Every structure is written in C-alpha cells, then in structure tokens.
Amino acid sequence: MSARVLVVDDILTNVKLLEAKLSAEYFDVESALNGPDALEICARGETDIVLLDVMMPGMNGFDVCRRLKSEATTAHIPVVMVTALDQPGDRLKGLDAGADDFLTKPLDDTALFARVRSLVRLKSMTDELRNRALASRRLGIADPLAAAAMETGLNGRILLVEDRPRVSERLETALSAFHQVEIEPDPQQALLRAVEGDFDSVVVSLDLNGYDGLRLCSQLRSLERTRNVSVLMMGEAEDRTRILRGLEIGAHDFLIRPIDRNELVARVRTQVRRKRFTEKLRDSVQSSMEMAVMDQLTGLHNRRYMDTRMAAMFDESALRARSLALLVLDIDHFKSVNDSWGHDAGDEVLREFADRVRACTRGIDLVARMGGEEIVVVLPDTALDAAYAVAERIRERVEADPFAIQGNARTIPVTVSIGVSSRRAGDASPAEIMKRADDALYRAKASGRNRVIAANAA
Known part of the structure; x- marks a missing residue:
C-alpha cells in the first residue's frame, strides 16, 4: 500500500x-527538520502519516503531536513518535499527547513498516467519510470535523476478552476508572456479545487457553456488526510475529506484557477516540444524505427526491403493466392559519398533517412534500378506485x-382537498398523471373544498 509519509x-x-x-518499500516520503514546518505540511493535507522525532529544538515532538491532534483539519492524521527515549513514562507522555504509537530506536524495520501500513489503512477508511462530511457544510450542518476532533475518548464501553481471572481483574481495575468495562473469558461468547452490544473497543488476549486470539480479532474485523469496533491485542514479547499478523488483518493496536496500566489506559482511550471520531463523521454523512x-x-x-423516485416508479409500472396512482393533497385555507395564528402555528399544522397522511399510507408508497402545504402520494400497484378510497381515508x-x-x-379545525389520478396506457411520463391529479384538485377546491375528486379513467 503506497502512502505519503512525513518524516520529522x-x-x-x-x-x-x-x-x-x-522509499524502498514504495512509500512517498517528505521530510521536515522542525515542528513548525511539519505542521504546515500537515495543514496542507499533503501527508497520510507522520513519523515524528521527540527531541527537537524549539518545538519538541510532544508539542507538535498535541497541535496536530487538537486541530480539526489534522486530528485524523496518524502520528508515530520515533525516539531514543525508552522509559515507560516517555511512551505514556507520547500517547497522552495523542500519538497513535511510540517506537523506540533502533527501529525494527519489519515492525515499523507493519505499523505504518496498518495506520495508513485505517486512515484511508476515514478519508472518504471526511470528504463527504465536509460537503455537508453546504447544507448548513455544523462543522463535522470540529465536533469529531473534540471527542475525549472517555466513558467508552470496553469488552475485555481474558480467561485468567487475576489478569482480567487487574486490567478491569485500571480501565474502570475511565470506562465501562465488561469481562468475557470465553472467546466465542465474546464474539456474540460484541455483535449484540455497542462496544467502543474490544481488548483481546492473544494467548487464550485453547484458542487463537487472532481468530477472534479477524472475526471482529470481518463481521458487519463489529467492523467499526476498535480491536486492541495483548501479547507476550515473543508473540511479535503474531502481533504483526494481527495488524495486517485489521487489528488497531497492541500491548506487550507485562502491561503497564497507564499505557493500557492511554491506548484504549486513543482507540475509543478514533472510533468515535469516525462515528461522528459517519453520522454527519448520514445527516447530509437525509437533508438532501x-x-x-x-x-x-x-421535491427533488420525489421527482427522481416517481420517474422510476412510473417506468417500472409501464414495464410491468401494473397500476400506479397519484394523490395531490392541499390543506384548505392554509394561508388563513398563518395569517391568524402565525407561521409557527402553520408549521405545527404541517407537521401534524404530514403525520396523519403518513399514517394512512403504506411503506411502499412515496409520500413527499411538494412545497408549501401541498403533499403528493404515489401509490404503486394501486388502481384508481383503490386510490380514491385511500384519499377519502x-x-x-x-x-x-x-x-x-x-x-x-x-x-383549530383543518380540512384537505385531494385530487386523484392514475397511469393511463398512453402516458409518456409521470408529469401527465400529475397534471390530471392537479386538475382534479382544482375542481375539488372550486366545488367547495374538503373533498376528493378523481380524474376520469381512460
């Protein structure tokens, strides 16, 4: 997998x-000799991952990492701190600054490349979401990146898969101060609980008794219901090959035993933050799609959706020689509601009107607001007389x-006038059905309102 790597x-x-x-591993590499230059390159969106030295004059790596992770436009960029510092406190300081990993010099090339590929793969999964979420700004949605970057990574739901009671109790004690923790010693039951529950992270022991923890990691990453849950592995130092394999199959992070409780807390928090960051982007995309x-x-x-969907329903009806009916509904004297009681009251009436119309229709029917107080209902597989009965209801x-x-x-009392029409054999487009329903609605209004009139069948 090629990626743009910034070495600082x-x-x-x-x-x-x-x-x-x-470069020998086919990565595109750019470099910066200081923190400010690195921040500028990242702000331009020209990197997929940052390999960041800690000990630099002026602005050290910890400060650079904090800046990157606090900015909405760069918080999603993975940061791996690379340093000669090898004390647990140093590693914890890097993780607390927001780093995705902390590697100690001299670097193990295989581990470095595996970590870079893993983090780049995770970033690529969020990039399209970010682009779509940014597009939602045009629809008036609040800045999705700013909201996502504010996520703290605290109070997550954590599933701990560990079959040694003393170990699981110690880990639960460390995590429960910040998260809701559930323990499951049985890996098969853990998978079921992960599928049924709404967990932010699953922490998996690789050395479960009689079971390969990597299999559970793979299943968690492949199932649709758990695909977005972060997976954190725990293994022994000699499990290095299996841990690298876990990163290849999609696990997000790992811990080496003996596990430092502070590092455990920091890494789980990072995973919860990343998972929620992605969720917020996904929610923003969903909201923008709904608003469209x-x-x-x-x-x-x-109206936009109605025009597209109604055309497809018309074509299918003609192709299969099936009935298709259409209702045009208009609230009687709606202007007087706004004039007498104000536009807020008019909005209340429109919302309730929509609810009552929806309650009288089927899930397969298309119900759309044309504009103002006018609603259109398209009824597939419905003849004119049946559509008239729906309108009367x-x-x-x-x-x-x-x-x-x-x-x-x-x-206040409210009534509605409704025009009804259906597809005829000679109709070339849904506009012809709509025109007949509009004419019928006009006749309903002209003849006293609060009534249903159907266009004559062909």
Whole structure:
C-alpha cells in the first residue's frame, strides 16, 4: 500500500536513513527538520502519516503531536513518535499527547513498516467519510470535523476478552476508572456479545487457553456488526510475529506484557477516540444524505427526491403493466392559519398533517412534500378506485380531530382537498398523471373544498 509519509527529525542523517528505508518499500516520503514546518505540511493535507522525532529544538515532538491532534483539519492524521527515549513514562507522555504509537530506536524495520501500513489503512477508511462530511457544510450542518476532533475518548464501553481471572481483574481495575468495562473469558461468547452490544473497543488476549486470539480479532474485523469496533491485542514479547499478523488483518493496536496500566489506559482511550471520531463523521454523512432528500419540517421526502423516485416508479409500472396512482393533497385555507395564528402555528399544522397522511399510507408508497402545504402520494400497484378510497381515508382522518397549535394550548379545525389520478396506457411520463391529479384538485377546491375528486379513467 503506497502512502505519503512525513518524516520529522532535526538530524538530517536520521531523516535520510528513514527516507531510504521507506522509499524502498514504495512509500512517498517528505521530510521536515522542525515542528513548525511539519505542521504546515500537515495543514496542507499533503501527508497520510507522520513519523515524528521527540527531541527537537524549539518545538519538541510532544508539542507538535498535541497541535496536530487538537486541530480539526489534522486530528485524523496518524502520528508515530520515533525516539531514543525508552522509559515507560516517555511512551505514556507520547500517547497522552495523542500519538497513535511510540517506537523506540533502533527501529525494527519489519515492525515499523507493519505499523505504518496498518495506520495508513485505517486512515484511508476515514478519508472518504471526511470528504463527504465536509460537503455537508453546504447544507448548513455544523462543522463535522470540529465536533469529531473534540471527542475525549472517555466513558467508552470496553469488552475485555481474558480467561485468567487475576489478569482480567487487574486490567478491569485500571480501565474502570475511565470506562465501562465488561469481562468475557470465553472467546466465542465474546464474539456474540460484541455483535449484540455497542462496544467502543474490544481488548483481546492473544494467548487464550485453547484458542487463537487472532481468530477472534479477524472475526471482529470481518463481521458487519463489529467492523467499526476498535480491536486492541495483548501479547507476550515473543508473540511479535503474531502481533504483526494481527495488524495486517485489521487489528488497531497492541500491548506487550507485562502491561503497564497507564499505557493500557492511554491506548484504549486513543482507540475509543478514533472510533468515535469516525462515528461522528459517519453520522454527519448520514445527516447530509437525509437533508438532501428529506423535507426538514415534515420529515417527508422532498421535491427533488420525489421527482427522481416517481420517474422510476412510473417506468417500472409501464414495464410491468401494473397500476400506479397519484394523490395531490392541499390543506384548505392554509394561508388563513398563518395569517391568524402565525407561521409557527402553520408549521405545527404541517407537521401534524404530514403525520396523519403518513399514517394512512403504506411503506411502499412515496409520500413527499411538494412545497408549501401541498403533499403528493404515489401509490404503486394501486388502481384508481383503490386510490380514491385511500384519499377519502386521509380526508376523513384530517377532518376528524382538530389540530393542536401553540404548543397544544389551542386547537383549530383543518380540512384537505385531494385530487386523484392514475397511469393511463398512453402516458409518456409521470408529469401527465400529475397534471390530471392537479386538475382534479382544482375542481375539488372550486366545488367547495374538503373533498376528493378523481380524474376520469381512460
């Protein structure tokens, strides 16, 4: 997997050495000799992962990492701190600064390349989400990247898969101060619980009794219900080959025994933060998709979606020689509601009107707001007489009970006029059905309102 790697080190010899190693593995390498230059390159979106030295003059690696992880535009970039510092406190300081990993010099090339590929793969999974989420700004959604970058990674739901009671109790004690922790010693039951639960991270022991923990990691990454859960492996120092294999199959991080409780807390927090970061982007994309096709006031589909979907329904109806009917509904004297009680009351009426129409239709029917107080209902596999019956049911439902306005402080009567039409053999487009339904609606309005009129069948 090719990627753009930024090497940040104030010693040129170190930079050249890493450049040569990474280039030989077909990575595109750029370098920076100080923190400010590294921040500028990252801000331009020109890197997929940062290999960051700690000991630099002026702005050290910890400060650079904090800056990157605090900015909405760069928080998603993986950072691996590379340093000669080898004390647990140093590693913890890097993780607390937001680093995704902390590697000690001299570097193990195989481990380095595996970690870089793993983190780049994870980043690529979020890049498209980021681009789509950014596009949602045009729809008026608050900045999704800023909201995602504010995630703390605390109070997550953690599933700990460990079959040694003393070990699991010690790990639970360390994590439970910051998260909700559940322990499951049986790996097969752990998979079921992960599928059924809403966990942020699953911490898996690789040396379970009689079971290969890597198999569980692989299953967690492959199942749709658990694909977005972060997976953190725990293994012995001699498990190095298996740990690297775990990174290849999609596990997110690992810990080497004996496990430092502070490092455990820091790495789990990083994984929870990353998972929630992605979730917030995904939610933003979903919201933007809904806003593109939904009317925000009524929750019905909007005109744009209706035009596209109705055309497809018309084509299918013609191809299969099946019935297709259409209703056009218009609230009677709606302008007087706005004039007498205000636009807020008008909005309340529209929302309730939409709910009553929706309650009288099927899941396969298309219900859309055309604009103003007008709603269109498209009924597949429905003949004209059956569509008339649906329209009459809606009319009765609207008239039956007054509509609450002003926060339920007052009620007012509301009625609706409805025009009905159906597809004819000679129709070339849904516009012809719509025109006949509009004409029928006009006749319903002209003849006294609060009634249903159907266009004549062909």
